[in-house]
Amino acid sequence: MVSVDYLIIGGGIAGTSAAEVLREKDAHVKIAILEAGPHVLYSRVLIPKYIKGQIQREALFLRKVSDYAEKNIDFYPSAKVSKINSEKREAILENGLIFSYKTLLIASGGKPRDVLPGVLRMHTLEDAEKIKKVVRDTKEKTALILGEGLIALEFLSIFILNGFKTHLATKDDAWGEARLGQAGAEMLEEVFKKHGVIIHNKIANGEKIKSALTAAGIGLSRNLEAFAGLEVGQGILTNEFLETSRPGIFAAGDIAEFFDVVAGRRRIVGNWTNSFLQGRAAALNMLAPPSAGLTPFRNVSAYNISCLDERLTFAGDTEDFDDTLEITKDGTLLRALFKTDKLKGAVLINRFNDKMETVRLIEQRAAKDEVAKIFS
Structure with a gap:
């Protein structure tokens, strides 16, 4: 059995950012990352550029094995967790190895939903x-x-x-x-x-x-069976502090169905920046002494993609709305999404310069009339 203070399941951006914050704040605790895949952290965001030949394979990797050693973080590749025992505070690997922990972060992400054999997916380096x-x-x-x-x-x-x-x-x-x-x-x-x-x-x-x-490209599925005993929905349910239903267990990244304090509901936000920020936020709450209280994770997620010279931006909650405002002009679009007259999210096409203002208005829950006045 391997005993650690902080155990992190998942070596992606959420798990790695959490581990590094834990180490920054405490030089002496024992930290371990269990990564199901064979690689150290690499950028899934850059995979399309690699496929197109715009960058070399080496440019995908954001960490080296030596980086973990320098920070005294134990990194275990190809370490697949078969189940956890939240009562004993243990994680059991498929190879039978057991890790005991004081505090656990689940940041194991997801994998592409099953389709017919031979269908191409774009999720991993392989x-x-x-x-x-x-x-x-x-x-x-x-x-x-x-x-x-x-x-x-x-x-x-x-x-x-x-x-x-x-x-x-x-x-x-x-x-x-x-x-x-x-x-x-x-x-x-x-x-x-x-x-x-x-x-x-x-x-x-x-x-x-x-x-x-x-x-x-039809979305991800998540291995929730390994985390029996935790409350789950589409992902592992957490509160606004990224705490799960069991003491001492947190979740972050693509597997976390967290309470979004801006959107006012639980949801999964599966993008790189959000996972990075959640990993850091979870680590700070994992470190917080009981007397200090925890800090809610608060972020208006916004991400971009360029396709055939068209630039798309998605901001906030683009799924839960009952009213819309659409402004089109000269090959551009602002599609603002409202719930009970409060701005929840937006889709922008070729209006990248409006991204930060849109995020600000979502944070402020701006009314439809105000949004129309600003962007018309």
Whole structure:
């Protein structure tokens, strides 16, 4: 058995940032990271650039093995946790090794949802290597993309860059309409068609589309079975302090379904910056003495993606709303999302300069009239 003060399950950005904060604040505690994969921390955000040949493989890696040793953080690669025992404060690995802890952070993230064999995914470094190979070696340059999220857009850029005749499929009237609204979806579809993309709208179950390659960006699933005894939903449920339902156990990153104090509800925010900030916030709360009280995690998440020279920004909660305000002008879009007349989130197309103002208004829960006045 290995005994530590702070045990972190997951060596991604949430787990690594937490471990480094713990070490910054206390030079003497014993810290261990259990990483299910074989690698030290690398940037999943940069994977599309690597696939496109814009950066070298080495540029993906954000830490070296020596970095963990210098900070006296024990890093265990290929360490897959099969279950935890919250009563005994133990984590049991698939190989039988047991770690005991005083405080635990679960930052194990997720993995792509299961699809048919042979369908390309873009989540890990191994996925990236496979995509590079099949894109290079496939003679029939046709591809179908499933899903309507950010990974689907990354696949689209990669296939077009490599000369593929690319198909998109949706059950809606327009691709991406659920998140972008009708105006935003139509704006993007026009751009896609200029690049030769074939869009299949209102696709029916059983309809066939022929392609040499199929890629999917349909979201993540999470291994919750290993964490029996904790309250779970789509992820591990936490309060605003990133505490789970069991004492001494916190969660951060893609696996945490946390109470968002700005949005006023529990949700999962699966982007790099949010995971980094949650890892740091969780660590500070893990360190806090009982008499000090804990600090709520507060952040308006905002992230960007560029696809075919179009720049998309998503800010705040873009799923829970009952009213919208859409402003379109000269190839740009502001789609503001409201709940009971309070700004909850927004989608911007080619309005990157409005990102910070939008975040500020979401933080202030601005009314619809105020938002319209500022951006009209």
